[in-house]
Amino acid sequence: xxxxxxxxxxxxxxxxxxxxxxxxxxxxxxxxxxxxxxxxxxxxxxxxxxxxxxxxxxxxxxxxxxxxxxxxxxxxxxxxxxxxxxxxxxxxxxxxxxxxxxxxxxxxxxxxxxxxxxxxxxxxxxxxxxxxxxxxxxxxxxxxxxxxxxxxxxxxxxxxxxxxxxxxxxxxxxxxxxxxxxxxxxxxxxxxxxxxxxxxxxxxxxxxxxxxxxxxxxxxxxxxxxxxxxxxxxxxxxxxxxxxxxxxxxxxxxxxxxxxxxxxxxxxxxxxxxxxxxxxxxxxxxxxxxxxxxxxxxxxxxxxxxxxxxxxxxxxxxxxxxxxxxxxxxxxxxxxxxxxxxxxxxxxxxxxxxxxxxxxxxxxxxxxxxxxxxxxxxxxxxxxxxxxxxxxxxxxxxxxxxxxxxxxxxxxxxxxxxxxxxxxxxxxxxxxxxxxxxxxxxxx
Amino acid sequence: xxxxxxxxxxxxxxxxxxxxxxxxxxxxxxxxxxxxxxxxxxxxxx
Numbered sequence: 001x002x003x004x005x006x007x008x009x010x011x012x013x014x015x016x017x018x019x020x021x022x023x024x025x026x027x028x029x030x031x032x033x034x035x036x037x038x039x040x041x042x043x044x045x046x047x048x049x050x051x052x053x054x055x056x057x058x059x060x061x062x063x064x065x066x067x068x069x070x071x072x073x074x075x076x077x078x079x080x081x082x083x084x085x086x087x088x089x090x091x092x093x094x095x096x097x098x099x100x101x102x103x104x105x106x107x108x109x110x111x112x113x114x115x116x117x118x119x120x121x122x123x124x125x126x127x128x129x130x131x132x133x134x135x136x137x138x139x140x141x142x143x144x145x146x147x148x149x150x151x152x153x154x155x156x157x158x159x160x161x162x163x164x165x166x167x168x169x170x171x172x173x174x175x176x177x178x179x180x181x182x183x184x185x186x187x188x189x190x191x192x193x194x195x196x197x198x199x200x201x202x203x204x205x206x207x208x209x210x211x212x213x214x215x216x217x218x219x220x221x222x223x224x225x226x227x228x229x230x231x232x233x234x235x236x237x238x239x240x241x242x243x244x245x246x247x248x249x250x251x252x253x254x255x256x257x258x259x260x261x262x263x264x265x266x267x268x269x270x271x272x273x274x275x276x277x278x279x280x281x282x283x284x285x286x287x288x289x290x291x292x293x294x295x296x297x298x299x300x301x302x303x304x305x306x307x308x309x310x311x312x313x314x315x316x317x318x319x320x321x322x323x324x325x326x327x328x329x330x331x332x333x334x335x336x337x338x339x340x341x342x343x344x345x346x347x348x349x350x351x352x353x354x355x356x357x358x359x360x361x362x363x364x365x366x367x368x369x370x371x372x373x374x375x376x377x378x379x380x381x382x383x384x385x386x387x388x389x390x391x392x393x394x395x396x397x398x399x400x401x402x403x404x405x406x407x408x409x410x411x412x413x414x415x416x417x418x419x420x421x422x423x424x425x426x427x428x429x430x431x432x433x434x435x436x437x438x439x440x441x442x443x444x
Numbered sequence: 445x446x447x448x449x450x451x452x453x454x455x456x457x458x459x460x461x462x463x464x465x466x467x468x469x470x471x472x473x474x475x476x477x478x479x480x481x482x483x484x485x486x487x488x489x490x
Contacts (some may be wrong), residue, residue: 130462133455141465145472152476156483185484196483 001189002164003423007268011417014263015169018412029405036398039391040115048118050391057372057386062116064364065399067240068247069109070143070219071360074212075248076102076150080157081208084201090276092421093269097259098252099154100416104406106147108399115395135218135225142218146211153204155183156197160420163187176413194426216241223367229306230299230314230371239291246284246330247360250353253277255407257350259416268417274349278342281353285335292327309374319370322362329359 076099166180220240334352373384
């Protein structure tokens with residue numbers, strides 16, 4: 001038994017054929033990913049000396065990537081779990097696209113830590129000799145549990161649609177049909193199965209909401225628990241969290257716009273969805289500005305020597321250009337776009353969201369590097385120096401290429417818009433919520 | 445028993461933290477496997 005969804009054919013269309021353009025794109029992305037892996041192997045052999053990292057700057061672009069990718073990963077949980085708990089039915093067509101961002105960005109966040117280690121084989125020391133005195137072990141526990149739970153949350157909600165693929169895509173190659181058969185776990189789509197699935201997803205949504213708050217707070221505590229200027233503040237947790245949700249939601253808009261254009265999902269992903277996301281993004285932007293001002297005003301007003309070295313470096317020193325560009329890219333321009341041009345205009349929305357994500361990457365960089373340049377024990381500006389090298393640049397490109405590759409391949413083998421969650425009706429005995437229908441009914 | 449001392453030893457000793465992290469992750473994995481089996485379930489037996 002499968003749900004009735006008038007958009008089923010449109011949603012399954014991208015799965016029917018992998019074209020030449022797809023293969024070219026995948027090959028290019030794979031090439032970039034392999035290049036990055038090659039550069040990393042070279043770094044492993046020659047040592048971290050070939051990067052810009054040095055004493056006292058031990059964390060640079062790699063840690064920036066770590067925080068950025070973990071932040072991106074918050075989009076899926078936010079859209080799926082938090083909006084699910086809030087009963088926001090409009091989110092349903094975009095849940096899987098958002099969850100996929102979570103799923104495919106987390107591995108690159110974790111990988112960034114390994115890349116940052118001169119001896120990645122020592123990662124197992126965290127298990128053999130782990131102690132909870134160290135925030136690093138808090139991070140390993142939280143991020144590990146988040147990765148596992150995200151995979152499971154994503155997979156559970158995918159099962160009915162995998163079963164649909166198993167039964168509908170009979171012309172697919174043998175290996176693809178076998179894959180669907182195995183992954184569907186024998187799903188038959190009975191009302192009882194749907195009922196149990198909804199119960200589990202509701203329960204997991206509560207747990208995932210707690211996890212999402214925990215994970216990015218703990219990530220921020222990697223910095224906040226050290227007595228370093230610019231980091232040792234109680235605000236760093238919520239500030240990081242809000243930044244993560246902001247960049248994650250902006251990433252969802254970009255991905256949705258691409259999917260809508262490439263797969264002709266105009267009726268499945270209506271403009272009204274983007275307008276709803278626009279309102280959320282305006283809220284997050286204002287929240288982010290609040291934390292930004294609160295954080296810097298508190299530090300500046302205190303006028304402590306070590307703190308002021310870092311603050312002045314950001315406001316008027318070596319990092320002023322990055323800092324103020326970041327403020328314009330994350331807040332200034334996007335807010336103007338959202339308020340003046342964003343409504344009903346997907347192109348403008350995408351532009352704003354791209355700017356937000358570029359700005360958020362810079363924000364992560366500006367949080368990490370100036371403090372490392374002038375740590376507490378070297379409280380004179382300019383004692384440290386950090387300039388990323390081509391090694392870091394290529395590995396960063398590889399991370400983004402790998403993320404895009406996984407996403408692009410996934411959308412060609414699995415429905416990126418949930419068929420069962422956007423269905424007009426589910427099997428008898430388990431009716432769809434009325435809100436389920438909003439996504440497919442409202443077309444631009 | 446000195447609970448405070450026990451907790452302090454747990455946080456300060458090398459090893460127990462790693463064991464707990466492993467336990468948390470493997471416990472979650474087992475729970476999810478159980479949930480998957482329950483969702484798919486055999487409707488005849490329900």
